[in-house]
Amino acid sequence: MSDIRNILFIMTDQLRWDYLNCAGMGNIRTPAIDALARRGVRFTQAHVQATVCGPSRMCFLTGRYAVSHGATYNNYPLPIDEWTIGDYLVPHGLRTALIGKTHMAPDLAAMKRLGVDPTSDIGIFIRECGLEPVVRDDGLHPDPGFTEGGPYQAYLKAKGYEGHNLWHEIANSAHNENGDLLSGWYMRHAGQPAVVAEEHSETAWVTDRAIDFITDSGEDPWCLHLSYIKPHWPYIVPAPYHDMFGANHVPVPTRDASEQIDAHPVYAAYMGGKVAQAFQKEEVRQKVIPAYMGLIKQCDDQLGRLLDYLEETGRMKGTMIVLTSDHGDYLGDHWLGEKDLFHEPSVKIPLIIYDPRSEADGARGSVCDALVESIDLAATFVEAAGGDVPDHIIEGRSLMPWLRGEKPEWRSYAISEYDFSVTPQCAALGLSSRDARLFMVFDGRYKMIHAEGGFRPMLFDLEADPEEFQDLGKGTSHQAEIDRLYGCLSEWGLRMSQRVTRSEADIKAMRGASARRGILPFLADGSEVPLELTEKYRGPVRQKHAGS
């Protein structure tokens, strides 16, 4: 039995794995997150299954690869009978709740087909991927199509803020001396202080809601998905965080001129995109990155407040705490912005897990460089709740052994995927939406990216080239490694991912069932009839019948 009562599953949005002090970033102090790392295990090789928000989050919440659950891009609905952590944890007595963002897109067409009322309990459960939406706010409320009614808009109104779209005008814009709106959508405004007071900003608001939820829950066990909206763009942050960092804190970009020479067509298409073009300008990095750092610093301060609250209320004992992110942010590294591709700034995530149990004492403060995938968290949560991981559905593996400092047999490669069918790059490359798909295979040293559509693969040797500058897929020098990694990808492609309606236990129980039911083809004579059926078939049975 598990003596973990609660699970606090904290996700930040677009937080780079390496922008934490404990991960080696010298220019930001992140004392709260660092303290959590000292009390838990920090995973240095944690990878997302998909490099954009929506599909990545669906992988976290289902424990399945993106091509297994099918929601492979933002707003591609999650099929209605994909199970999520709510399906696994609620039966173990945990209330699964959401505060913040999930980017969940429900399959309303399937609900309609099956007659599932979207407003019914199960309808809401499905629509919110198994999480009770205590507060659901995915952030990003641009003016076009803006409608009243969001919880954060209501909160700001209640705090006395006035305007049309408070998320945009107050929380994600600044003013100039004339009170003109300086929209956070424009990176040139990144250095300005957001209008909103820090204690009313999205990050503080979400933290307040989490503390309220935990307080209100009293002794009832819960799994809270505390999902911060930041440090995702718009890159604007309230005072005092807006000028806490300056150009002098901005790291030199991890990029090399050679990357632009004979670049893989998909990579080239992304380097040529509007986002990348912007981040290739040093003045943009120097404006944006300090704001990004400020957003991270604010997250750390707010997390500190939350963790102090847990400490003061004695909840650190029974609560497993996970801190991670849905993907990273290139910030100009490799001539790119945003995420999408598979260099470390994008595909790697921070992952810190605090297990309150004494079994975990030996590993506290340690780092683990095992090849971890984001789908491993769902399996970890099921085990934390005292359940058996249904490995005919969940494709991830519980991280518990690592939390105890053990060295289990483990996967030899990690997979990540990117479906870019809706992007301008798909159109620019003249690809069918079916061919606009990338697959990463990383074995801890070599990282290969396979692109559908007849392209050559990309290959990086992170031992010889830790910065991932040299694409060894350009030449033929590493064909053996490429062939080996294609072997891994093929093996993965044939994995059993959809046989979800029969568990291992079901299958064992079914063995011999048809014979027990008396389905016994090809028996040459009665002597071959299994004993338990002998009575039934042996010997003469006199028949009367009227037919023929």
Added chain:
Amino acid sequence: MSDIRNILFIMTDQLRWDYLNCAGMGNIRTPAIDALARRGVRFTQAHVQATVCGPSRMCFLTGRYAVSHGATYNNYPLPIDEWTIGDYLVPHGLRTALIGKTHMAPDLAAMKRLGVDPTSDIGIFIRECGLEPVVRDDGLHPDPGFTEGGPYQAYLKAKGYEGHNLWHEIANSAHNENGDLLSGWYMRHAGQPAVVAEEHSETAWVTDRAIDFITDSGEDPWCLHLSYIKPHWPYIVPAPYHDMFGANHVPVPTRDASEQIDAHPVYAAYMGGKVAQAFQKEEVRQKVIPAYMGLIKQCDDQLGRLLDYLEETGRMKGTMIVLTSDHGDYLGDHWLGEKDLFHEPSVKIPLIIYDPRSEADGARGSVCDALVESIDLAATFVEAAGGDVPDHIIEGRSLMPWLRGEKPEWRSYAISEYDFSVTPQCAALGLSSRDARLFMVFDGRYKMIHAEGGFRPMLFDLEADPEEFQDLGKGTSHQAEIDRLYGCLSEWGLRMSQRVTRSEADIKAMRGASARRGILPFLADGSEVPLELTEKYRGPVRQKHAGS
């Protein structure tokens, strides 16, 4: 627009592709099926996606590979949101109906989770895989667990037959001179006449029900899945078919002593099974195959009656007719019985399609040797009904071009699968249920079978060795072909099979949608704002607010 009003989708159970006169079997006359072949196209390279009933039928009915829909073995439930032909055809005005067998196992657990009442219209639609169960009878009613209530039991009772389990005692058993029951479960009784009168046998009964359904439907369009229970075992048939064929009609088995030398472990395990052992006895083949032939002959006679009825009532004009089977039957070939593996007697199926439209006149009576997969029928039916094939869900391709005598660009390999996780062979080989999976890749000449679990592949060259005696996977002589076919399998493994909640059209419509919604990260200045948003963001916007 399509001028096909009705689709008659006829499936036989376990009918070998080559046990038809039109396919070269000299010892059985099959005039009705041969006549259909003369009026349509006969496909000589049609393969099932799975080599046992349940999963094969789910592939036919969903248009998807077994590992895509997940119902990979008999009684592994079909996931609740897998679409079936009913979902596609009903909106086009066709009533989709079932008479006979589907082997459908509904996912009752998913229905419970989603609150779908199994007795509601949608509940029944899901449980019967999109077919209105006008008559549902999967056959095989052994005594253990036998319960009253099946439609065939009721029919026989109404005809005056008496007994407990009439399917067993009357329709699938004989009597000796003392009236003792000679159970059809025992192959030694194969030569005996079943007690039931021919006109009351399963095959005649199912045909009667089909004629009734078509008559009752009048002018309303339909897609009828007429699914015969025979010639599947028990191998026993009523007079006059029981002695229509004798040992002199039994072909010599297609097998070679060399097959048993250094056989692939999975193949060896099947050759060692009880079923195979029985069929390795020549006296068993000589008893069973004449009964099997009799069952086929009876099917052909009953089909003749049905086709005559369609002719007489003028329905051949507006009705597309498909005749196929869910898989074959080894009957001792390759030292095996039943199906399961991928030699031609098992994986190939008869497939004849009659298209009533004039466009098809040019191809009538022709044979087509394109690599056809059973999933192609669902796509063909959607097109026949005037719909667009939803190729983000249906993995098969419409056969219409072939029916018009065209030569379209086509697939270069066919895939078939076998999940044997519940079989004694899985246990005998000490495999995990996850590793008890086989995949066939056939390119028209080379057939490779990949086995999970670390085995070598099997390889056959059907050009040099049409009887599939020489497993070239034993040696290293054909590594290049094996590598090439593994390349095909890898490509197939990465196919897009689960992105079912967004169509190509949806994706095209989504392109640029987030920018239109005003989600415009990283804009350095107003000049980069798309025109339609300029109004909204340009220029000073004066703000009043009470916050901070």
